[in-house]
Amino acid sequence: GHTWELGPRKAKEMLFTAHRISAAEAEAAGMVNRVVPLDELHTATMELAHEIAQMHPFALAQSKRAVNRTMDIQGFYSALQAVFDIHQTGHGNALSVGGYPILTGLTEMKKSQE
Incomplete structure (x- = not known):
């Protein structure tokens, strides 16, 4: 994103x-x-x-649909899914390699790899 x-x-x-x-x-x-x-x-x-x-509910729904459809046509949702996949891999790596459950302590992680 x-x-x-x-x-x-x-x-x-x-x-x-x-x-x-x-x-x-x-x-x-x-x-x-x-x-x-x-x-x-x-x-x-x-x-x-x-x-x-x-606002009228139908107008809101159509406006939301138009914006979301445009984002979809531009590839936003596919790109977002790819980012989430990479993000989850990062969390898994942080836990297995550095013992960190999430990507926090990036400075400490960097020092431990030097």
């Missing part, structure tokens, strides 16, 4: 460095639609849900 959302260069930078990004950076990169303070999250979420709920 990173490649699709960010483009290959930014996706590689994020994945190769494992640097964390801020909410503002995620918003600027298009990973999230908007950022709100945590204490306003519930209110903002409910306002958005209420706005969407005012």
Whole structure:
């Protein structure tokens, strides 16, 4: 999904460095639609849900179908499945090689391989 959302260069930078990004950076990169303070999250979420709920259900369904179909035609879902397969292989390798149940402690894993 990173490649699709960010483009290959930014996706590689994020994945190769494992640097964390801020909410503002995620918003600027298009990973999230908007950022709100945590204490306003519930209110903002409910306002958005209420706005969407005012739309006609058929129009919403057709809009969602159109967007999803376009993504499918462009190969998004096949690409996403491939990424999930690779991701799961990574978790299995992290556990069997490094004893890590998930891909955390990347710095420690890197040091143990040197």
